[in-house]
């Protein structure tokens with residue numbers, strides 16, 4: 001027997017906030033129970049949760065990725081030069 005799989009990957013409209021809360025671990029009490037009970041039986045919300053978790057992971061990796069220190073120094077120098085130019089312009093005005 002062929003099992004039909006729900007290919008829907010969009011969350012139920014009324015669940016979007018709750019699924020986001022569940023992904024962040026912010027839910028408590030009945031909201032937490034309700035969200036997980038729904039996610040467990042709803043493929044759309046489950047897929048949404050998985051995408052949220054993947055996105056959160058990608059953000060964490062991007063945040064931890066090393067920054068080119070030289071580029072940062074050059075950027076800071078340019079910003080301070082711009083700030084000085086701005087100050088001079090204001091004084092002369």
Ligand SMILES: [Zn+2]
Nearest residue numbers: 012015042045
């Ligand atoms: Zn759902």
